[in-house]
Amino acid sequence: xxxxxxxxxxxxxxxxxxxxxxxxxxxxxxxxxxxxxxxxxxxxxxxxxxxxxxxxxxxxxxxxxxxxxxxxxxxxxxxxxxxxxxxxxxxxxxxxxxxxxxxxxxxxxxxxxxxxxxxxxxxxxxxxxxxxxxxxxxxxxxxxxxxxxxxxxxxxxxxxxxxxxxxxxxxxxxxxxxxxxxxxxxxxxxxxxxxxxxxxxxxxxxxxxxxxxxxxxxxxxxxxxxxxxxxxxxxxxxxxxxxxxxxxxxxxxxxxxxxxxxxxxxxxxxxxxxxxxxxxxx
Amino acid sequence: xxxxxxxxxxxxxxxxxxxxxxxxxxxxxxxxxxxxxxxxxxxxxxxxxxxxxxxxxxxxxxxxxxxxxxxxxxxxxxxxxxxxxxxxxxxxxxxxxxxxxxxxxxxxxxxxxxxxxxxxxxxxxxxxxxxxxxxxxxxxxxxxxxxxxxxxxxxxxxxxxxxxxxxxxxxxxxxxxxxxxxxxxxxxxxxxxxxxxxxxxxxxxxxxxxxxxxxxxxxxxxxxxxxxxxxxxxxxxxxxxxxxxxxxxxxxxxxxxxxxxxxxxxxxxxxxxxxxxxxxxxxxxxxxxxxxxxxxxxxxxxxxxxxxxxxxxxxxxxxxxxxxxxxxxxxxxxxxxxxxxxxxxxxxxxxxxxxxxxxxxxxxxxxxxxxxxxxxxxxxxxxxxxxxxxxxxxxxxxxxxxxxxxxxxxxxxxxxxxxxxxxxxxxxxxxxxxxxxxxxxxxxxxxxxxxxxxxxxxxxxxxxxxxxxxxxxxxxxxxxxxxxxxxxxxxxxxxxxxxxxxxxxxxxxxxxxxxxxxxxxxxxxxxxxxxxxxxxxxxxxxxxxxxxxxxxxxxxxxxxxxxxxxxxxxxxxxxxxxxxxxxxxxxxxxxxxxxxxxxxxxxxxxxxxxxxxxxxxxxxxxxxxxxxxxxx
Numbered sequence: 043x044x045x046x047x048x049x050x051x052x053x054x055x056x057x058x059x060x061x062x063x064x065x066x067x068x069x070x071x072x073x074x075x076x077x078x079x080x081x082x083x084x085x086x087x088x089x090x091x092x093x094x095x096x097x098x099x100x101x102x103x104x105x106x107x108x109x110x111x112x113x114x115x116x117x118x119x120x121x122x123x124x125x126x127x128x129x130x131x132x133x134x135x136x137x138x139x140x141x142x143x144x145x146x147x148x149x150x151x152x153x154x155x156x157x158x159x160x161x162x163x164x165x166x167x168x169x170x171x172x173x174x175x176x177x178x179x180x181x182x183x184x185x186x187x188x189x190x191x192x193x194x195x196x197x198x199x200x201x202x203x204x205x206x207x208x209x210x211x212x213x214x215x216x217x218x219x220x221x222x223x224x225x226x227x228x229x230x231x232x233x234x235x236x237x238x239x240x241x242x243x244x245x246x247x248x249x250x251x252x253x254x255x256x257x258x259x260x261x262x263x264x265x266x267x268x269x270x271x272x273x274x275x276x277x278x279x280x281x282x283x284x285x286x287x288x289x290x291x292x293x294x295x296x297x298x299x300x301x302x303x304x305x306x307x308x309x310x311x312x313x314x315x316x317x318x319x320x321x322x323x324x
Numbered sequence: 325x326x327x328x329x330x331x332x333x334x335x336x337x338x339x340x341x342x343x344x345x346x347x348x349x350x351x352x353x354x355x356x357x358x359x360x361x362x363x364x365x366x367x368x369x370x371x372x373x374x375x376x377x378x379x380x381x382x383x384x385x386x387x388x389x390x391x392x393x394x395x396x397x398x399x400x401x402x403x404x405x406x407x408x409x410x411x412x413x414x415x416x417x418x419x420x421x422x423x424x425x426x427x428x429x430x431x432x433x434x435x436x437x438x439x440x441x442x443x444x445x446x447x448x449x450x451x452x453x454x455x456x457x458x459x460x461x462x463x464x465x466x467x468x469x470x471x472x473x474x475x476x477x478x479x480x481x482x483x484x485x486x487x488x489x490x491x492x493x494x495x496x497x498x499x500x501x502x503x504x505x506x507x508x509x510x511x512x513x514x515x516x517x518x519x520x521x522x523x524x525x526x527x528x529x530x531x532x533x534x535x536x537x538x539x540x541x542x543x544x545x546x547x548x549x550x551x552x553x554x555x556x557x558x559x560x561x562x563x564x565x566x567x568x569x570x571x572x573x574x575x576x577x578x579x580x581x582x583x584x585x586x587x588x589x590x591x592x593x594x595x596x597x598x599x600x601x602x603x604x605x606x607x608x609x610x611x612x613x614x615x616x617x618x619x620x621x622x623x624x625x626x627x628x629x630x631x632x633x634x635x636x637x638x639x640x641x642x643x644x645x646x647x648x649x650x651x652x653x654x655x656x657x658x659x660x661x662x663x664x665x666x667x668x669x670x671x672x673x674x675x676x677x678x679x680x681x682x683x684x685x686x687x688x689x690x691x692x693x694x695x696x697x698x699x700x701x702x703x704x705x706x707x708x709x710x711x712x713x714x715x716x717x718x719x720x721x722x723x724x725x726x727x728x729x730x731x732x733x734x735x736x737x738x739x740x741x742x743x744x745x746x747x748x749x750x751x752x753x754x755x756x757x758x759x760x761x762x763x764x765x766x767x768x769x770x771x772x773x774x775x776x777x778x779x780x781x782x783x784x785x786x787x788x789x790x791x792x793x794x795x796x797x798x799x800x801x802x803x804x805x806x807x808x809x810x811x812x813x814x815x816x817x818x819x820x821x822x823x824x825x826x827x828x829x830x831x832x833x834x835x836x837x838x839x840x841x842x843x844x845x846x847x848x849x850x851x852x853x854x855x856x857x858x859x860x861x862x863x864x865x866x867x868x869x870x871x872x873x874x875x876x877x878x879x880x881x882x883x884x885x886x887x888x889x890x891x892x893x894x895x896x897x898x899x900x901x902x903x904x905x906x907x908x909x910x911x912x913x914x915x916x917x918x919x920x921x922x923x924x925x926x927x928x929x930x931x932x933x934x935x936x937x938x939x940x941x942x943x944x945x946x947x948x949x950x951x952x953x954x955x956x
Contacts, residue, residue, distance in 0.1 A: 046408060046409055046411075046412040046484075046494065046498075047409055047412050047413050048409065049405045049406060049408055049409025049412075050406055050409035050410055050413055050417065050421065051409075052402070052406075053402060053405075053406040053409075053421070053465070054421065056402075056462075056465075057421070057424050057425065059443075060440070060443070060458070060459075060462040061424055061425075061427050061428060061462065062424060063443055064436070064439030064440050064442060064443040065427065065439055067439060067442040067443055067446060068435065068438060068439050068442060071442060098950065098951050098954045101954060102954060120339070123335060124335060124336065124339050127332050127335060127336055128336075139336065141569065141573060142340060142343070143343065145565070145566070145569060146343050146344065146347060147519075148519060148523075148565045148569070149347065149558070149561060149562055149565065150522075150523055150525075150539060150540055150543070150558070150561065151523060151525065151540075152525055152540050152543045152544060152547070153350070153539075153543060153554065153557075153558040153561070154346060154347065154350075156350070156543060156547055156554060156558075157346035157347065157349050157350040157555075157558075158346050159361065159547075160349060160350075160353060160361030160362055161345075161346060161349055163361070163362060163828070164823075164826075164828045164829075165362050165363075165826065165828065166361075166362045167349070167362065170362075181766075184814055184816075195342070195343075195346070199343075252430075252432060253432070253433070255432070256432030256433065256434050256435070258434060258526075259525060259526070259544070263547060266814060266815060266816055266819070268770075268772045268815030268816070268953045270953060270954055273432075273434055276434055276438065277434070280438060280441070280530070280672075281530075281669055281672065282665075282666060282668050282669045282672065283668065283672070283946065284668070284671065284672035284675060286442065289438065290438065290442070293434065293435045293438050293439075296432055296434075296435060297431055297432065297435050300430070300431070300432055301430075304430060
């Protein structure tokens with residue numbers, strides 16, 4: 043068995059170089075000032091203080107969280123019924139639907155988002171249709187609405203697929219049992235289907251919230267050149283401004299936020315697991 | 325019941341429409357007869373033609389494919405081997421490695437990207453294809469491991485032992501016993517790796533360099549200007565993917581149906597299909613490679629200049645690509661052409677240790693580069709064409725004798741306005757303050773450039789645009805903030821060019837060269853330089869100290885100054901030529917920009933200024949501008 047164990051060593055080296063060291067570098071950069079070299083490394087919390095004492099950065103962070111939350115909620119509200127319908131279809135249809143939902147995900151995200159620009163722009167398709175019905179043209183592109191639309195468009199397949207997978211695993215006999223015990227449709231859904239599909243919803247939330255809170259591509263394409271979410275601030279610090287230390291600090295803050303939210307969702311998931319396990323015993 | 329069915333159909337249909345409508349829209353507009361993305365003007369294949377003749381696009385497709393293929397092969401192999409090793413390792417090892425392995429999956433992509441970028445920079449590895457490939461392998465392996473591990477867990481531990489007891493070597497045990505059992509996991513891992521790599525933007529964006537772009541990063545750089553070639557490219561990708569997926573999904577069905585009759589034949593068909601596919605990808609890569617790497621034998625160039633490649637770093641959409649091709653052909657060299665959006669971005673790249681032979685920064689940035697000792701003097705013996713420079717550009721304050729720089733384009737900054745909707749009297753009376761006139765609320769663009777916006781504000785307030793007086797800068801900040809809070813402006817970058825040419829809004833502050841393009845596209849538009857003064861700017865070619873090929877670089881500068889190339893460039897880009905003869909011809913009677921009020925910069929106006937580099941004001945302006953933008 044020793045021979046097999048050795049197979050892991052090269053990869054351990056590799057992850058040290060390509061995953062651990064880069065993460066450490068972010069931490070080091072975040073905790074130091076610009077222009078330091080290794081010899082004069084001096085640790086400081088200035089970058090974090092700068093971020094947390096500046097109302098503008100805080101409001102950007104707040105906006106990012108808000109947009110990500112709205113996106114996640116919309117994905118659940120739209121994604122759940124769709125997943126439910128797909129899970130209830132015949133197997134052949136189910137496979138077809140899943141293929142149809144995954145297919146767009148194979149197409150480059152930038153390219154798909156780019157297509158919306160033509161549809162939403164000031165004299166784009168939507169506004170032409172509105173005008174045809176005698177409605178004032180609306181400003182759609184470069185708004186919060188456009189950014190949320192872009193995010194829902196890109197991320198909702200993850201939500202649908204996760205929920206669908208957990209619904210498909212659902213034991214039909216539980217529903218029959220509930221039926222026998224006199225539960226009506228609504229009760230069956232609320233007391234059986236919904237709780238049992240929650241793990242799918244929760245992993246869906248992680249898959250949507252995580253990219254939504256950190257994306258800088260969608261806000262830039264759909265929100266316009268000056269639309270700033272926290273991802274854009276990081277990109278800006280690294281690519282344009284060149285303040286890598288401050289950029290690293292913001293990256294660290296973002297990574298922490300993600301870790302915390304993952305931890306919370308995991309907790310939810312676990313407690314739920316415990317509940318269902320208990321139920322199973324009874 | 326049928327009501328339910330109807331509702332179900334409707335919901336699913338609506339969501340599918342939502343998914344596919346933009347893709348369909350993109351498909352349709354790839355056949356558009358005009359550049360517009362909003363109105364369809366007849367069927368045409370011109371964008372496909374353009375795409376296949378655009379070396380940048382072909383190169384991007386090539387790099388995307390080769391990266392995806394290589395990254396998939398390597399990460400699948402490494403991932404599978406590691407997963408097998410992990411399954412036999414001690415629990416603690418397994419736990420730790422899995423946790424670290426999960427990091428790139430759990431972390432926001434941008435954090436992984438930034439980490440890798442810092443890693444490469446610290447090791448002083450030059451960014452390019454190799455760094456991109458390594459990064460792709462790095463983020464693909466975790467997905468392979470994740471998809472192989474569950475299969476290994478459900479594998480009977482004793483199988484490998486049994487094989488080895490029966491005399492198999494560990495290698496044989498792995499290949500003959502373990503691998504076949506976990507094949508489904510490996511295949512799905514490889515598929516995930518391929519799509520992750522093929523689609524990746526964020527990580528590639530941070531770790532690539534040296535002109536190496538994949539499709540995503542190319543689309544990103546082009547997304548500010550309308551370019552239906554992107555649609556053409558996307559349509560081809562959509563087609564390829566649809567065909568592949570259809571094949572993958574249909575094959576098992578066909579297999580099932582033909583099995584009974586021709587089981588033997590089928591076996592061959594599968595391998596033939598697989599072979600065709602491999603040939604197709606291989607052939608495609610070969611074709612792309614020969615299409616992009618095509619240049620004359622370069623022994624002569626190496627003998628004359630010491631190298632056969634020239635690395636140019638210029639502003640995006642700032643050259644007629646034919647000029648580079650012509651240079652490549654004449655000298656038998658290859659140009660690696662990279663672009664930037666802003667001087668600041670270029671500076672950051674230089675600081676990151678990237679090496680170029682030619683840069684095209686603006687006046688104030690050249691001042692900064694000179695001050696920080698980034699540039700080397702030009703070799704005037706190689707630059708006989710310097711004499712063609714228009715007189716106005718001699719004795720520029722940042723480099724009066726062209727010791728370090730040769731102007732590339734020049735111009736002013738001014739207001740483009742819709743003559744039908746904006747009262748010229750308002751403009752004349754108010755100057756820049758017209759951007760705060762409630763009459764035009766919601767009808768204006770602001771350009772996302774701290775320098776130009778503060779120039780406008782400071783000029784409007786009657787100050788010098790080169791001030792570093794904090795009080796004046798704060799006043800300018802308030803001036804700009806009031807626009808953002810009361811005028812509902814749209815803050816944009818280069819998308820303003822197509823937007824104004826389309827007539828989307830009534831007013832915008834733009835560079836004269838972009839104004840030239842807007843005016844020639846839309847005759848309702850006019851160009852106005854306020855009497856409060858404006859920025860007289862010039863962008864110039866310089867050679868950095870660490871250039872690998874200064875000799876060839878000097879040759880390139882001389883080449884750009886030639887009459888024919890200057891003419892081509894100004895016709896294509898629309899910016900004001902620095903070649904005196906070309907300038908006269910274009911703006912004079914019968915010239916292509918004869919009636920274009922934006923083309924010829926105003927000269928000798930005392931309130932016009934040239935930007936100077938000032939480290940003190942730079943930081944404050946940059947900070948204040950960020951605050952202006954989020955003041956909404």
